[in-house]
Amino acid sequence: MGTLAEEIFSYKLGRPVNAGEIVIVDVDHVMSHDTTSPLAIQAFRKLTGERGGRVFDPARAHIVFDHIVPAATVAAATLQRDIRGFAREQGIQILQEGICHQVMPERGFVAPGEIIVGADSHTCTYGALGAFATGMGSTDIGVAYATGRSWFRVPETINVRLTGQLQPGVYVKDVTLELVRRIGVDGANYRALEYSGPLVEALSVSERFTLCNMAIEMGAKTGLVAPDATTEAWLRGRVNRSYPMLQPQNPRYERVVEVDVSELSPLVACPPDVNNVVPVEQVEHIQIDQVFLGTCTNGRLDDLAIAASILRGRTIHPTTRMVVIPASREVYLEALRLGYIETFIQAGASVGTPGCGPCIGRHFGVLGPGERALTTMNRNFTGRMGDPTAEIYLGSPATVAATAITGHITDPRQFLA
Ligand SMILES: CC(C)[C@H](C(=O)O)[C@@H](O)C(=O)O
Ligand code: SF4
Structure with a gap:
């Protein structure tokens, strides 16, 4: 129990x-x-x-x-x-x-x-x-x-x-x-x-x-x-070994947090804390120097598919750079086969080899002083992607793709077919 x-x-x-x-x-x-x-x-x-x-x-x-x-x-x-x-x-x-x-x-x-x-x-x-x-x-x-x-x-x-x-x-x-x-x-x-x-x-x-x-x-x-x-x-x-399909049995929870997701709109976490979350409309004016699609949070095939569907036939804003890093070789190969990678490259993105990339500011798209990034990452801590005066905003792959096109934080709903 x-x-x-x-x-x-x-x-x-x-x-x-x-x-x-x-x-x-x-x-x-x-x-x-x-x-x-x-x-x-x-x-x-x-x-x-x-x-x-x-x-x-x-x-x-x-x-x-x-x-x-x-x-x-x-x-x-x-x-x-x-x-x-x-x-x-x-x-x-x-x-x-x-x-x-x-x-x-x-x-x-x-x-x-x-x-x-x-x-x-x-x-x-x-x-x-x-x-x-x-x-x-x-x-x-x-x-x-x-x-x-x-x-x-x-x-x-x-x-x-x-x-x-x-x-x-x-x-x-x-x-x-x-x-x-x-x-x-x-x-x-x-x-x-x-x-x-x-x-x-x-x-x-x-x-x-x-x-x-x-x-x-x-x-x-x-x-x-x-x-x-x-x-x-x-x-x-x-997985070929056997495993138990364990389920909670009359669980006693410390508490229950219930969320009706029907009421949610696209959200953005503003620097420097992940809980500093606002509806995308509130931050739409903010100019973005780099968008980054990838990481263990949102670098999988469905994430790339959403972003590719928005970017198909479009190009990224001339003063914004876009970094795309598939989470794994399996994801990368499938994204290649499905044409997503071609879409990203034609749109003007840099596509990197599977890995963490700029997520902790070590390589492949670090931020300079005062620069702002919108990313699909899980953390927006000060200095995480490079210079300590750079700012990191977090959003969904759709919000990141929409922002890549306009160069400022953008509600992805305007690009939905
Ligand atoms: C480098 C590593 C220790 C670190 C972590 O544990 O989370 C990293 O993956 C991160 O996301 O900040
Ligand atoms: S640096 Fe950490 S959070 Fe970022 S992709 Fe790697 S494991 Fe995930």
Whole structure:
């Protein structure tokens, strides 16, 4: 009897577990990437001795190169060289085909009922498939690499119930921004956010990823969607092992946040806080120097499809630049096949190799002093994309595409066919 989070921990431990308990469990997968692996490896070495230590299971230890790919500086290249050495020694495959949070599920390293820990805060994204997944510091990940175990305080759960129907031009990203506005950047601290209701049931897995991705933006330990037929269909051909379709059972939620999405219009999060959310109309005059379509929040095929449908046959504003980065190789290839990439390039966009790109201001479209960007990212913190005086606005792929055309923040509804 419990919330989905409690059900997953109870299943793992073979006994009923309640929120508030501190438990040590075997984890199913452990992940780190090019930026966080060096410290995780250091912690692993400290724990296991300089030589001879082995990871708990090389097939369930995953290193993804995504944050600075290909390496933009000698320092980044040197770190990546050292990580490659560790991976070779341990027999770990390095995944170099997109953002960790897209690649892990695509490659079948996430299944319902599993527990996954990653050295990245947006590991909570995988909860969209009914797994308990959370970001941890590199030291904890180093310990998990060595032992295959981790400790948790089983979180209390806030149920986010979504009802109603999205209006044309309004997307799950807008719903997610509305949730951050209502709950606040620390309103769900260490809680699990369990998303349910008729809207969630109707969402694609990709849209559920967008929803769960930003759970951390409310301080949550993770976001979760109970697995259903949509989940199973998406996992077919990706996950061959069996998995439990755990569901919440008479759950006791700490509270329920109910949102009727029918009333929402396209939203924009203004700098420097993700909960600084306003209807797009309020910020339409703001001039934008760069738009960026991509990231683990909104770099998937459906996101690119929405943007391409707006940009088809149009060109971006001459004083605005547009960066597009598909979240993974799989997404990129499919977008190529469907003509989206050609649409972006003809419109005047720069298309980058799958990865995080300018999301943390390391390469491929960093911002100069005083510049403003509208992006599909999940964070708009000061200095995140480059110069500390640059400003970051967040919106949906549709709002980003409409803005690319006009050069100022634009309501995407005016471009809908
Ligand atoms: C670099 C990494 C530690 C960081 C994170 O954990 O979130 C990054 O992915 C981000 O989005 O800010
Ligand atoms: S795309 Fe951005 S938010 Fe996602 S993992 Fe990469 S840097 Fe972090």
